[in-house]
Amino acid sequence: SGQSRPMRILQFVQSAAAPGDANSAICAVDSYCANVEWAMNVGDKKGQILDAVVLAVRPRWVLELGTYCGYSTMRIARLLPPGARLVTLEMNQHYAQVAKQILGHAGLDTQVDLLVGASSALIPQLKKKFEMETFDLIFIDHWKASYLPDARLLEECGLLAPGTVLLADNVTCPGAPDYLQYVRNSPRYRSEYFPCQLEYLQVEDGMEKSVFLG
Numbered sequence: 001s002g003q004s005r006p007m008r009i010l011q012f013v014q015s016a017a018a019p020g021d022a023n024s025a026i027c028a029v030d031s032y033c034a035n036v037e038w039a040m041n042v043g044d045k046k047g048q049i050l051d052a053v054v055l056a057v058r059p060r061w062v063l064e065l066g067t068y069c070g071y072s073t074m075r076i077a078r079l080l081p082p083g084a085r086l087v088t089l090e091m092n093q094h095y096a097q098v099a100k101q102i103l104g105h106a107g108l109d110t111q112v113d114l115l116v117g118a119s120s121a122l123i124p125q126l127k128k129k130f131e132m133e134t135f136d137l138i139f140i141d142h143w144k145a146s147y148l149p150d151a152r153l154l155e156e157c158g159l160l161a162p163g164t165v166l167l168a169d170n171v172t173c174p175g176a177p178d179y180l181q182y183v184r185n186s187p188r189y190r191s192e193y194f195p196c197q198l199e200y201l202q203v204e205d206g207m208e209k210s211v212f213l214g
């Protein structure tokens, strides 16, 4: 049932997770994707690394590139301090619609602004749209070939401040070699690799945490 994988995930969350309970919605997605069908959520192992970074940064402004079904969106939003905002960008209208409903079920839609469109078109509009200056944390999890051009675009748009943390998923699998080479060799970043496993599988993956130095 459910004409798409995201729809099937949504239906399972709606049936299995307690409304308003973010942790039960996160558990429901992980349970479905670990036992029924794989999906490209960051998952619980890498998700714990994401959680630790969010808690360490205590961000006022967070940007997520690549919402998909909203799994990592939930993980971040549930840990935000009061008044903090999470802006998440998703270019696929159907995925965005599913994510909106999953976030609503989890009771997390008030902290989150979900924009539908390509990151390269939306990033230049963010300062004006949200009347903000810079992001404290950026979670990068969209097309792997877009990681580097979008990191450069964020720099050019003045959306990074000294101390801004960029956390990138999948730097090993599927991989983002040009992005890794850039953040590891640029004097403008201090970069650190967190080895992990690909979501729901025994395949090696990892996340790269890069602090912008200005």
Ligand SMILES: C[C@H](C[C@H]1O[C@@H](n2cnc3c(N)ncnc32)[C@H](O)[C@@H]1O)NC(=O)c1cc(-c2ccc(F)cc2)cc(O)c1O
Residues within 6 Å of the ligand: 040, 041, 042, 065, 066, 067, 068, 069, 089, 090, 091, 092, 095, 117, 118, 119, 120, 141, 142, 143, 144, 146, 169, 170, 173, 174, 198, 199
């Ligand atoms: C790219 C996707 C995540 C989402 O990103 C949105 N998106 C794209 N480009 C843009 C943009 N330019 N602006 C806004 N949104 C944008 C899209 O529509 C997807 O919903 N993620 C992945 O492809 C992904 C794939 C794998 C994976 C690993 C091993 C395999 F054998 C097969 C796949 C694992 C992961 O952990 C991923 O994250």
Ligand SMILES: [Mg+2]
Residues within 6 Å of the ligand: 040, 041, 042, 141, 169, 170
């Ligand atoms: Mg990913």
